[in-house]
Structures are given as structure tokens and as C-alpha cells.
Amino acid sequence: MQLIMYHNSSGREAFTKKLKSKEVHRAISLHPIKQHAYLYRLHNYMNGLKIEDAMLDSLKLRREVRFIEDELWKKYKININDENYIDNLELKRLSFDPSLTKFKPINETMMIPWDFTSRTLFSVAQLNPRRKLEGALKESMDDIVREVMESINKVSKERGRIIDFKDYLYGYHRVTPLYGSDYVLDLLLVYKKYRGRKMTVPVRRHSYLQRSFYKLETREITCQPGSGRLNSCDKLVYNSDLLLAGHINSRKQGRKLLDDENAEVGKIQKLRGESMDYYADLEKEYPENKLVLKQIDIQQEQEARKEYQEHKLEEKQEYPEHKEEKKEDDNHIGDDEYDDEPLHFTANEEIYFVVPLSGRNRVFERFLKNYETVCLVTNEPVHLVLILYTDPKDPQSKSFVFDLVQTMKDKYTNFKVKVIEPEGAFSRGVALERGASDCPDDALLFLVDVDMSFTTESLERIRLSTIKHKQIYFPIVFSEFDPSSVYRKSESPDHFLISESSGYWRFFGYGIVSLYRCDLKFIGGYDTSITGWGKEDVDLFDKAVKSNLTVFRSADPGLTHVFHKVECDNGLELKQREMCLNSKANTYVGQRVLAQFLNNDNDFKEFLAKPHLEGR
Template sequence: MAYFTYVYPRRQTFIQKINSVRKHHHVTPINRRLLQIICGFFAGLFIAYVILKHRRSFNSTCRRTSSIGQFKENVNGFGDSNSEDIAENDVEDITHVKKDSEQRKSINRSLLFVGVMTAQKYLETRAAAVYDTWGKEIPGKIAFFSSGVSVKPINAPHLPLVPLKGVDDSYPPQKKSFLMLQYMWEHFGNKYEWFLRADDDVYIRADKIETFLRSINSSKPHFIGQAGRGNQEEFGLLSLEYDENFCMGGPGIILSRETLKKIAPHVKNCLQNLYTTHEDVELGRCVQRFARIPCTWSYEMQSIFYHNFSGSFAFTGNLKTKEVHRAITLHPIKQHKHMYRVHHYMQGLKIHDLQQRKISLYRDLRLMEELRRLHPEFSINKDVLPADNYYSNLFREANLFGMQPDLNKYHPRNEDDVFTWDLISRSIYSNMNLNPRRKIEAYLREGLDDVIREVMDNINLFSRERGRVIEFQQILYGYYRLNPLYGPDYILDVLLTFKKYRGKKMTVPVRRHAYLQQQFTGLEVREIFESTEVNAKNLTEEIITNSRKTYSTEIQLKNVYFDIAKSSSDNEVVKNEISRKLINMVLPLSGKLEAFSRFMKTYEEVCLKQNENVLLFIILFLKNNSDMVYDKTLKIINNLRSRYLVKRSIKIISLEEKFARAKALDYGMKQVNANDLLFFIDVDMVWTTDTLQRIRLNTVLGKMVYFPIVFSEFDPTIVYRSHISPNHFLINEENGYWRIFGFGIMSTYKADINKIGGFDTSITGWGKEDVDLFEKFVLSKNLSILRSADPSLIHIFHIVDCDSSLDLNRLNMCHNTRTETYGSVYQLANLIYSIKTNIFQFARSKIHQADLINR
């Protein structure tokens, strides 16, 4: 059998040998059958050799032709390469990468080129959103690859678009993907170290991807992404060997220059040998075949290249999760508006990092200043610093904000200056709050989540090198206090889980104490008048002065506010234009002579005497009101008209109907033009000129509506033992409360309220019309809502009358409002203790009676 080893160089030699065997040897039937099997084996071996030799010759031909861009044939739908059709100048215009022959020869290449696959129907939405957000921050260049007939959208004329000739927007985009990679290599192969293939629904953190790529040797072949082998239904059906995988396309795929160099010449071959309809699977197969490397086999890639399996609901909820914070790429973001939302959140994280960096620099400056005092011979020459107020106060700021973390760095001067600790468990317990045991507020819970996440990130920073990871489980208990000068302090008892995955594996619960401090970085003001930003001065110097006294800070803020408005003549002009803007005030009225008289006195003092540009519409309901009430109402109005000659500034609209606030506001809205400013108010309100200015500043046509949070007074008979408050504008916990859930007082433009459908005039009786309107604004796509406490907008106390004919929901709302306005918890408790009757025994008897009835 040894002589059969040389039979396959030529077919003639093989046949001659067979004939020689038949001629010189006796062949039995068994030998003949064995000989046929052997002949068939070597014949198949010969055919395989011929095919392999032909394929190698074909591949070498493809390699030579693709290197000079001479794909002219169209095989199996593979169109012509557009590398010759797009001139070099066009490439410069599309990608803003200048032609530089010297740069092609240089080894100093730029870091990253990103190719985004998109389609014509997504250019003005997803593609534009990508280019407006992370696309402009990547450490390199970006281009968008679409069908050959694609054109730039009107809303993004500068979008770097590359129409691929012979490619359509059909799915799956296999042809588009491979031609994009070929285009990237032919035009930018010598200019970049890394190449990223991305979809138009992925968000990429530019800062993190730069740090990640600079830690890897780009001169070696790399194929980086989240490795996959198909889902459960596809497993075993993708023609993958046991040791083969692919990089999932959605979260993004990164190729080093060496990898792209090896696969780009074989793009045509890869397209001619497709086994599935999955573009990323075929790309992985092509890389495996010609670059001889798989996708990164690493569990860590699932968190770095993060894919959310929630579909269209991905990244629409809370973004403060460890998955979002750890990821370099986030996929999928199906709605382009959510791309802006994610980007804004990431920008906030960058601001947070810069603030932390600022604190570190303050601490370095403080340390330098301490060393200077110890060694005067090494003192800093202040003359080298620019002559600017910021630099002159730099060391003073560092002395305040550059203190090292320490729970004892604040030293109270007396007992009143001591900041007490609150106990945190399932609830929060405090002796400084009227409600000593209450639910943990949302802001504190969010702050705790941020602190815990940052602490755990720092603990696990080197977990990979140490072969262990520590996971957070829960806060068992803790203490919290807020120092308005330095920031919040935490003492937390936390339950952790220690997991060792290298060497002897183990999982152990661990309990630890954490002493944490969040440092404030100073106060800055950024003021905007009608989309025009005013150059606001840094307030650090003012805040440092008397910083231990809260009222001093408020005075400084107030003074700086007026300084900002006067900072330049241009800003003064803008401010004056806003202050002259007409406010159309709409007041529903039915009876309430005493309250109306007080309202008109406020209108006289604030608007008429101050010559404010305000027009008052009084919607007067006549039904259920006597003629005497109507006459006295007109008398109050005519008295003001005669004294100030302002007949046109106060208009009355009489309705022979039963009172309905929604209908009244709708009537008032119909009296003005589309672009007029409206302010809906109640007769029980008092206000100042500051309120009018806030209305003008905080209400922007087509952009923002203003729902101020008013301060509501408690019953003065409980607070002051009097029928009227001596000072309506005295704001504290004993005098009243902020009506957070009240939406009746608001300002908007008529055009904006028409966009959302206006008022529901079918609503009658107490409440609900304001909540209905607020919910419509919440659902609007183009309008934002501003909610802010207004200390100059006061709701005067009055007994709330709840109509028993109201539906159960509104009746409960009415009763709750009536209950809240009686007094503070502290005042009501003192009232109960002052009653000589055993009210507790009475309450227990009522509860016992109710239990018997329920049984």
C-alpha cells in the first residue's frame, strides 16, 4: 500500500498505477471490492485537492484586486465597490478627515473611527440624535453608512453620510455591513488604530471607550465585543464549531487595524459564503476564517458591551443602575428622544466627576498652603497668578472646601450650632422634625443609592486582580446629618457578600461600618433670561462670608441676583423687556366678598400703584348669589376704576350659571390672543411684584409652563389665637405649609394650553380641573413643567366646604385639604394635650366600637 502515497500529483499517473495492479496481480472479488474502495477514496482526495487549489488561486486574485479597489464583476448580488466612485475630496467632505499622504506613512494614527449603520428613514431621527450626542465626543471620527440613494436630512445638514453604491436598506444588512468595513479600510485604514461597527440605536460613552482602547495593544489582531453563540432556538443552527463564536452586533463591535486589514480583502468571499441571515454571525465567521481570532471570550464583556433585553422599554426608566454606570455601550435605544435623555444623564456624571476632581485640587491647594506656612522659603509667588478675582480667592476657597474627609471637621460654637443625627432604618427617626418617625424621603433615598454605588465601585476597582468581588446587600441601619457648609455625613452599617472566585472559591456574608462624607463644592448661579444666558459671578466669596449663618447666605443670594441683572447693558435691556410683558390674570369669582375685597387691595398695591402691565379678567358667576352681593362686587371694582382711571385694566365677564372653575378659566382664556401670557389665580391669594416677575421669567412660549408651589396658611385661630394672621408672608413650619399637591395656580400661554386640548369644562364642583390640566401638560411632548416654591405667593386660610354630592375621590381630596389646613402636628398635639377631657380614652372607645361593627 505504500506506493499509493504518490498517486495524486497527476490523474494519468493514478490510472497507470491502477492498470499496473490489474495486469500483474490476480484480483479476487474481495480484493476487487477493496481496490474499488481505495480508488474511490483517493479519487475524492484528488477532487478535494483540485477544488482547494482553485480556491486559493481565486482568493489570491481577490486579494490583489481588492487592494487597489478593482471589484468590477457582480457575483451573487455583490455590487461594485464605491471606492473609485467617491472622490477623495468627497471623503474629506463627508468625514472631515483631510487627505494627508504623510499621515498614511506615519505610525501616529488617530484612535478610533466609528461606522454607524443606518437607513434613510432613520437619518433625521436616530442618526441625527447619535451625531448630536455621543457622535461629537468620540476620540476620532464618525460616519453614517446607508443605502446608495440616501440623502442628508434637512434637520442635520452636516451629518457625515456615506451612501454605499449598490446597497439598499433591506434587512438583514449583511451587504451594508461588509461594504462599510471595506470602505473604512480603503479610505481610513492607515489613519486609525481601531474601527467600531455600530448601529444607530446604541449609545457609546466616549470617555470610557477611549480609556478602554488605550489600555489594549492595537498592533495585534483584536475582535472585541459581547461574545455570542445564538439564543436557545438558534443554538446549533448557525454552523458554528464548538470553539467558534461571534460578537453581537447590537452593543457594538470593535476591530483593531490588524484585524480589519486581514478581513477587508476577503469581503467578497465572505458575502459569497453566507450560512445564515444574521449579519453579526457572518462577520464573526469571516473574522474567524481570515483573521484566525474569535470574539473576546470574557464574562466581563456582558457588562462592558451592555444589551438590555427589555426591547423598546430599555433605558426609559431609572438610569441610576450599576449596569448603566459600568457599561461602555448601551443597547438598544429605540426612541431617538431617549438618546438625548441618556446623553444628558451621562453629561451629569461627567459634571459629578469634575466636581470630585475640583475637590481633590482644593485639597492639594490647602496642603500646599499648609506647607508654605511651615516653610516660608518655598512660598508661592502670587505675582505669577492672573490678576483675577477668582484666582485671588482661590486659596480662600481651598481653605473651606479643601478639608480632608472628617466627621469632626465642623466644630460648633454653642449648643444651638450642633447638627443632630437622624437614625435611618426602614424609616427615618428624627427629633428635629414634627413627624419623628416618617418614610425616608425620595431625595435621601436617592442620595444613599448614589453613595453606596460609588463606594462599591471603589471597593471593587481592583477586584479582577485580586480574584474577588464584594456585593452590596442592604443597609441594616445608619445615621445621617446635613451640614449646610460642608455637606451630608453618613454612618452606615451595611451587609455585604464577599465572593472569591480565584483559588479556593468561597461566598461569605460580611458586615461592615462605613463612615462617609459628601463634600459641597461651592455655590454658583447661572441665570437665563429668555434663552439669553447672563454672565453670573461666582458666589463662593459671598457664601464664605458669614457662611455659618443661613440668613446671611440668603441676603447674599438676593444681592447677587440683582447684581446679575445689572451685569451688562444688554442683559438690562432683556430684563426690562421681560418686566414689561403683559400678564392676563384670570380670576373665577362667586360671592366671597371679604376675600374679594382683600384680593382687590392686593391688586391695587402690587399692580395699580406699581404701574405693572397686568390685565385682570373677573369671571363672575351670578347664580346662587343675591343682588346685594353682586352690587357690592361691582362697587369695589368701580371704586378702583374711578380712582386709577383703569377701566380697560379690569374687565368683568358675568355668567348666569352655577360656579365651575374650569368653565371660568376657559372663558377667561377666550378673551386673549394666542401668544398672550395667562395667569390663573384664586380669590384667596395674596402676592407681590416678585411673583409677577417669576411668572414672566418662568413661562416660555412653546417650551415651558409654570406651576408655582404656594404657601398655604394654617388656621390663625390655632396659630395666633386670632381671626387673621398678622403677617401673611411669614413662612415657617408653625404658620403654614407648602401646598405641593396643589396645581390650581399656574401660568402659561394660550397657544400652549390649546395644544394640549385646554380645560375639561364638564368638570363641576370642587377640584379635579387643575389636576386634569396638569396631567395633560405632563403628557405633552414639547412642553416642560417648572415647579418651584414661591415665597411671595400666599394662600390665605379659609374653611374648606366639602359638598357631599361630590364623587368619593374628590370628596376625599377635599377632606384631606381641609384637614391639612388646621395646623401643624406640633400645634394640634398641644391642643389635644390642653383638653382636660380624656380624648385618648374617647378615641379608643370609638375604635373599639368600629371593630365590633366590622365583626
Template sequence: MTDELFAQENKFQTWSSTIPGKVEFFSSEGSDTSVPIPIVPLPGVDDSYPPQKKSFMMLKYMHDHYLDKYEWFMRADDDVYVKGDKLENFLRSLNSSEPLFLGQTGLGTTEEMGKLALEPGENFCMGGPGVIMSREVLRRMVPHIGECLREMYTTHEDVEIGRCVRRFAGVQCVWSYEMQQLFYENYEQNKKGYIRDLRNSKIHRAITLHPNKSPPYQYRLHSYMLSRKIAELRYRTIQLHREIVLMSKYSNTEVQRDDLQLGIAPSFMRFQPHQREEVLEWEFLTGKYLYSAADGQPPRRGMDSSQREALDDIVMQVMEMINANAKTRGRIIDFKEIQYGYRRLNPMYGAEYVLDLLLLYKKHKGKKMTVPVRRHAYLQQTFSKVQFMEQEEMDAKELANKINQDSGSLSFLSNSLKMFVPFQLSKSKAEKKEPKDKKINILIPLCGRFDMFARFMVNFEKTCLIPNQNVKLVVLLFNSDSNPDKARQVELMRDYRLKYPKADMQILPVSGEFSRALALEVGSSQFNNESLLFFCDVDLVFTAEFLQRCRANTILGQQIYFPIIFSQYDPKIVYSGRVPSDNHFAFTQKTGFWRNYGFGIACIYKGDLVQAGGFDVSIQGWGLEDVDLFNKVVQAGLKTFRSQEVGVVHIHHPVFCDPNLDPKQYKMCLGSKASTYGSTQQLAELWLQKNEPSFGKNSIANGSLRTA
């Protein structure tokens, strides 16, 4: 049931196609029937509220036109969502020859109690989530509609329909707790006219869902239902693959490769490691955090939204399986919380979980009781076959012609590819185009550390000066008395400027004691909002390829690039006194680690730095300024792009932590210092060699000691 104002195509394009019958939209007399949905204008009916006459005349129309053609008749509001497959399965389990009046049982709100003219034991079916009546109910009631319209006691059309059915069909809305679950009404206190939380078992169990007033939310709900259907079909394919593998054993026939891969029985032993490095490690989890010992992962991190949703989906499916026969067993089990659990990803087969669940056991047959219980769940989400599709088929010759017409770029593909990448591809000629060699302004805070600065300049010469890269180097040199190398640093820069007179290099003096935040704030103030800044450190080396990624991964007004850089371990430990390798870009577990906690290296436009609020110049000395800026960027609503960057390496150097630092900074400094000695494995082996003389001999004999 709808009215002319709300007769919208979105309802017809979503759930109506799943109904194994006929769907019509009943509106007032004179409604526009040219819209692409089946509108039925009811003679003598207007769109006034409450729609009592419209409801009764709609039932009369169905009686007069379809009584002998259909077994069941449903009246629903235009903001409802109906699952056609569940509706069909439910109704086929009932006898349509009996007078049945189905829906969510209503008695009225607390304020309406005693005002609806309902006797004790009387009820009605709530109209919002839908009302279903068998053919027999419609046959008995409709001849008396005129009398029902003349003798109404309330303004609620669903109450009056229930009264008419009870009076003339001899039945009333079914008293059943199950109806409340099948005909779902969203009872959120702050009703917004749509169903917000889709990932819960109530949504899955329901046949109808109400309300969903806005078309975008109706499409959102329909899209979610289709995704659930896809998941069910994928699971069914996995079951079929398993059946094929099982039957092939009985029939002694050859199994196809896909069946072997996808049809393997559920087990945590599907992958058999042959070496220690191949063992798949588990991550420990609680309801809020993930704990990991894997290389490249922080020891503890909060769950992001996708991980949280995945876990919620898993728990929901587990509870649906547990409660599949709850009605027969006379009990229901509710989920309370995850006490703890483990998870890992098997790249060949899927995700695996071990969850310790706190549940509530509710017995409603016999002696009623509610008991908290804990259960372990061993779960697997098996990968199904990879599939892809092209939205538009393109002829090979046509594709070749398009490439030839615009061979210099991928502009003809850009629009369709933008959705797959977080940064912009080359744009069409009509759009503003950023140059591929956008100038990068490299800012380096410096105080002392002449040898490191000299090494940095050697790398800068090789990477930027000789190839004539479009960059500007700004050395932010502190003038404090604690910088004994100032004169030598100025002289070194003068030598490079003389050698490369066209290069854009400058020294910018900074007063006061060393503060990285202050230096970068002073340096960035020299540029306009469209300038691309690279916050660098003197103990880094980088490649030309990184500079290009710095340009590509940074988008003005949208995205900041915070690369995860590789940090070297102490060469004295890594190489055990031997001559270290001069290749700084050797990425192994033994030579270094990814600085997941480091946010100091960044590519950012000056305008975005201003929007985020800039650096906190009150932070003195080592650390914290990078974390503070990263938090500000996130809070400003700008996207952050984080990835391992193979074009930047932090060269090892001895770390000195000033005890006079802020306690939080000092603790971070000590943690950073400890992480630079060597890998956990190598430090353990060194300790064993020193304290267990037999270890070294046995390890060498077994070949377990490794070199870089």
C-alpha cells in the same frame, strides 16, 4: 488600524495622548497624510474588506521600523478607546522578553463553530478591543507573513493573525478570564456602535473599550474618563490633607485652616450639633424612593436621575474596594440590590450614607459556592476644596470699557452665561428681546367667598393698581345658584373700575357648578398664544417682585413656572388666641409651610398651555386639575421651573371638604385640610400641655416653648 474614510482627528485628540509610546494610524496606499494625525499609508494595500492584508502589512511595518525601539506592540481598530495609564501599569508587570500574545480570547460565534479551522484547544485574540504582542512574538512571526497570507482559511483577519502567531511564534492568545475584563467588548444585543452605560465597574476595570464608532461618543467617553481622573486626584488631595493633620500632631506644628477643614478623619460625628434644630436628619431610602421628614420635603418621592447616578457611583466604588484583592482571596462578590439605606448631606463636610446591601459571595478557589450575604456599608463622600477657573482672562480696563459701552444690560456676558441659567438673560440687539414689563394676565376662579375676594382686591390695589403694573385681572365668576355673593362681587369690581378707569379688569361669567379647571380653560381661551397667564387663587396675596419673577422664569415654548408657595397655618393655633400679626410674609416653621404638593399656581404662556393639552374640564370641584396639568406639561417635553416663592402667600382659611367629591379628590382635600392646622411641633406641644399638666410648667421654665 483605519481606512481613509474613517481617519478622524477625534481618536488622536482623546486617548492617544495618554499612551507612553507612539501611536500611528495605518491606512491604505495613497491615503491623505495632510490631516493632523500620524497617518501611515501601507504600500500595495487598499481599503477592501476583510482587511487581512492590511493587518499583516501593519505588523510587518512595525517590525521593520520599531522592533528595537519598543518592547510591546498593539494592534487595534479605529473605534477602540485605550486607557494609557492602565495599559502601562499592566505591561510593566509582565516580562517583555517572553513571547506573549495578549487580548480577549475568542473561539468564534456559535454559528462559526467548526468553520474557523481551529483544532480543540486552539483560539485567537479578538481584534476589536485590541491585540498586544511582545517584541519576541513579533520577531518570530513577521518573517513568515508571506506564507501566512498565502495559507488563509477564513475571512477573519484576527483569526488568521492568531493562526500565524501560534504556528510561527509558538504561542497563542492567553487563556485567562481576566483578559475578558481588561479588553472590554460591548456585547449588547442591540448594538448601536457605542458604549451606552459608562457607570459600571466593567468600564473602570478595562484597559480597552470597544466599540465606539461615532466621534461624539468617543469624546463623551473621554470626558467621562477625565472626570474619573479628576475625582481620583481630588480624593488624593483629601488623603494628603489628612496626612498633614496627622503629622502635625506628631510634630507639634500648627495646622492650617484648610487642612483642619479638609483633613478631618472620616466620622459621622464630624459635626457636633448644640441645639435640637441643628441635628442633621437622615433620609430613608430604598432602591426606588426617598422618604424624608424634613420641612419642605415630600414624605416620599422618587429618585431623580442625578440621585440615581450618585447612588450607582457609590455602590460601584464600594464593590471595587471590596473586590480589590478578590484574585488573591479566591472569591468575588457581586452587588445584587440595595435593601434599604439612609443618607444625609452635611453642608460642612459632605454626603453621608448607611446602606444595607444584598451581595452574592462567589468562591472560585477550593470548593466553589455562591451564597447571598447582607452587609452594612458606612460611607462618606467628603467635599474637597472649592476651585474655579476662568476660560478667558480679561483685562480690568477692557472689562470696564465693555461695561461703559453697554451699561444698560449684560449683553456682552449673556452668551457665556446662558449655560448657567435655565431662563434667558437679556439678549443682544440682534436677538428678539422680551420687554421687562411683559403684560401678565391674572386669572382668578371665583364662587362665593366675598370676604376673601375683598381682601384680595386690597392686596391687588396695593401691588398692581397704585404702582400701575402692566397686568390684566380676569375674574372668572360662576353664575350658579350656589354663589350668593355674586351681586356684591360684581359691585366691588365696579367700584375699583370707577376708581381706576385705566386699569385693565374684567369679570368673565362662567356657567355651571364650580370647577377650577373649567374656569381657567374658559379664561385662557380669551388670549392669544403669546399671552402670559398667571393662574391665581382668591386666597393668595403676592408682591410686585413675584410678578417680575413670573415674567423672568417663564419662557415661551420652553419653560413654565410652577412656584412653591408658602401656606399659613391656622392663626388661632399659631398665636394661641392672641392678635395675629398683620404681616402675611412671615416665613417661620411656626407660621406656615411650603406647599410642595401644590401645582395650581402657575405662570404659563397660552401657547404652551395649548401644547400641553390644556385643563381636563371633566374634573369637578376641588383639586386634581393642577396635578393633571403639571403631568401634561412634563409629558409635552416643556421644562418646569420649581422653587420656593417668597412673593406669594396662601392666607389661611377654613377648609370644607365635600363628601360628594371623587374619592381621590376627597382624600387629597382632607390631607390638605389636616396640614393647615399647625406645625407638628406646635400641635405636639399643645397636646402635651392639655394632657400632661407638668409639661407646660417645665417647658416654660426651660424656655423650650417658642413664639412666632
């Protein structure tokens, strides 16, 4: 009785959290619900379950119709030619019985691999084969297990037993685009017999499951004036007030779709597609009623904004305690208070290049030539901040750098540069933190190394992808393989040639980053206690992820890490040295070239052909 007349003893928190639980699904009454808003939420959730049941019943009926049609054809050669049903490709697809072999690949390239799941996920589809279970997949598997247990226990009363779910051991998962999600699950269950000879026994069960896709449904969303999240509709009308179309512009996409009174009909066809044929027929029938595009109704949008602002003002006056909470949390960048802020993109915003340097004169010379071509010749709004350390192997390297900088100053009046000379041994984290601290608080920083080559397009992407108080940009750069292995030359002929044989994308490299100085301070900056090679970039990335700011990552074809030999100091910490050696191994050559090299190596083939005894 206590299961079906379920009482939640959490007080005001009752039924305010996750509703997907066996207690909620088993019960015929739920008590107490202290907050009326959550009563509506619960009602909506229960209606959703009813809709799912109705969809499942519909699917079963479609399968029965399919079965009857097949039987009629086999026995009596009767073919049902109902255009509304049997000739509908989508309904045919839905009418197949659940099976893991529905999809039959024509060749090996069409085969859909399975992902192995346990406590972690193993997948061939991702660059990182082993990773944490994603939230969507975890929730889907929880739903599957709950539904399986409900199905098993439907007849528990008749059989005098109940089976409880204990643990999920392992399983396989894949998505077949035409039919649905397939699962093979190994479940640990507890069998409890309460009629006759009572017993409790742990059992394992393999479940072969498929969550079928349902038919495709679409919903057209019209504008909601005064909603605060959507602007008003931009109307396209006949001069006889016949409404043709409307569209919704979000604040991020801008408000302009059609602002020209002489716009062509082709622009409307992009909005309405086939429906324009109907209006074309109207024009032929009534030539005097020509199609005219009126201006976008800006007044309606302004009224909607005004209404929303008044609503927000009334809300603040009615609940002043909310305002006080905001004041206490003013420094909490990235919260909802910024959601209604317009997002600005300034094409000419100045970028501060923050570059640490110790020795490596020829590499810096190449970097400065690249900087000259991309920034100075084109008069890009940029500023170079150079953090220059003394190289113990070459104490005279500083004078070489200063000569290059002075030559560039004499050549270009728009060359803005600042050279900082810190004390002590070189440390990348310390250098970048020192360079950033000399920039204005609202400066757009591009923290980069001298090994990088960049293009004008990459600067545009930096400006576009970095948003103050909202978003930090960690570009995924392309890293070159050793050119002596790829081209048999000391240097690549084209640093922006992207192919499998020329290099690889650094998906797990976080050294290059673009963010505002104020956001760098907000997330905590670089850990200056980290010395030697690496680790400081991973630490900064972790801080960014844990903050309320959005971390944006994207492959940038305009950013290339030029190959250089990696030297891993034996004095590094174990973790740092391991990271350094892994990075060094990645830069030698690509897998395809390595496979070709080994395949053409006769000595290697002979080695593989020899019998190898265990223990030798």
C-alpha cells in the same frame, strides 16, 4: 480573557452610552469604537480615572505624613514646623484617616442627621420626608458600590474566590461639609469560590464608607471669542496697554459692567481684589502712568457674534437634513432652537388676571379692593377676566358682583374687565380654561383665586419669572392659619405677616400659576372632565413637568392665601376628598401653637398619664 479583552456587540452604539460599568473598568482593551468622537470621550474618561487614582494616592501620602509626625511628637517630642505643609489648615484636614466620627459636634444643634435610603429616600432635612432617590445620590451610591466591589476583588486571584454584587438592601447617608460623604450600606453579595471546594453562597455585608473631599481647586475661565455661548471680554487696561482684568457677560446677565470712562478704582477692586494692591504700587512708582479705563470693546463682541452666525450658516448648508428635521418639529416648543433667543423682560407687560367666582360676595369685595390698591391706583398694566357662575345657595350674588364691577368702572377709566358667564355648575378647571380662551395668544396669564392677596412686588416677580416658550411660574404662596386660633379674631390683622404661628408655605399647592396663553395650549390646558374640589391644578402641573418647558417654583412673600373655611363634599371622589381633608387639616393651626395648647391642657396630660392596655 473575554472580560479583560472586552468586545461590545452593540455595533455603532458601542461605548456611546454610560461608561461607568464594571465591564469598562475591568478591561485592558475595549472593542469596537466605531465613531471617533466617542474614542476621545473614552480617552478622557480613562484619564479621569487615572486622576482619581492619583488624588487617592496623594491623600494616602498625606495621611502617612500625618501619622509619622504624630509618632515623632509622641516618642521624641519632635515638632515639624513646615509652614508649607503642617501649618496649612486644609492639608491638616485632608490628613485625617477615614472615619465616621471625624466630625465632633459641640452641641445637639450641630449634629448632622443621617438620611435613610432603600428604594426611596427618607430625610428630616426636607418638608416631604419620603421621596424618590435623586439622580446625583443614586449615581454616587452606584459609584461607591462599584469601587467597593473592585477593592474586594483585587485579591480574588490569590484567594481563589470572586464576590459579585447582587442587590442594595438599605443604608444611611449624610454629608459632612468639612470631610466628605458618609455611607453605611447593607449589601447583598454572592460569594463564588472556584479553587478547592467550589461553592456559591449569598452573603450580606455591612460597609462603613467615607468619600473624602479633596483640596479645593479653582479655575479662572477666560473669554473665548467666537464660541457662540460667551460674549467677548470687556477689557480694562492701562494706557500703556497693560491688561488689568477681563470679565465674561453671559447673554442672560447683559453686557454692561463698566461703561463709564470715569469709573472709580473701587469698581476694579471688586473684580480683582488683592491684585489691585500691586497696581497701586505701580502708580506710586510711576505716577505719570495713571490708571485709565477705556471703553468696552464692542467691536470685538460684534466680530465674535458674526463669526458664530457664519459658522451656524455653514453648518446648515453642510448638513441640510438637520434643517428638515427642525421643520418637522416646529411646534415642539422648548427645544434647543430657543437656546440662542434673547430673554426679554418687559416691566410694563400687561398681566391678565383670570379669576373664577361663584358666590362669596364679601371675599370678592376684599379681592377687588386689593386689586384697586395694587393695580388701578398705581396704573399697572393689567386686565381682569372674571368667570362668574351662579351660586345655587345665593342666586342674587351675581347682581352684587356686577354692581361692584360697575362702581369700579365709574371710578377708574383704566379698569379693564371682562365678565364671562358660563352655563352649568361651577368647576374651577373649566372656568380657568374658559377664561384663558378669551385672552390673546401672547397674553401673560395669572390664574388666581379670589382668596388671594397680592402686592406690586409679586406682579414684578410674575413678569420676571414667566418666559414665553421657555418657563412657567408656579409660585409657592403663604397660606394663613385659622385667625380664630392664632389671634382670637375672625380675620388676620395683617395678611402679609409671615411667621410659623401665622401660617405655612404651600409647597404642594399648584393652584396659582403664571404662564402665557400659547404655552397653556402647548402643554394641553386644564382637564375639563375634573369636577368638584381640587386635582385640576395637580394635573396641569404634571403636564407642565412632562413638557419641554421649565417649571420654576419660588416662595413669594407677596402672595398670601387668606384663610377661609374648607367644606369637603361627601360626593367627591376618594382621592379628591382625601386631598380636601388634608388641606382642611393644615389650615387649623401651626405645630408650635398646637404643641403649646396640648402642653397647657391638663385633661390631655391626665389622658397620657393613664395606663392604656392593648386591645381596649
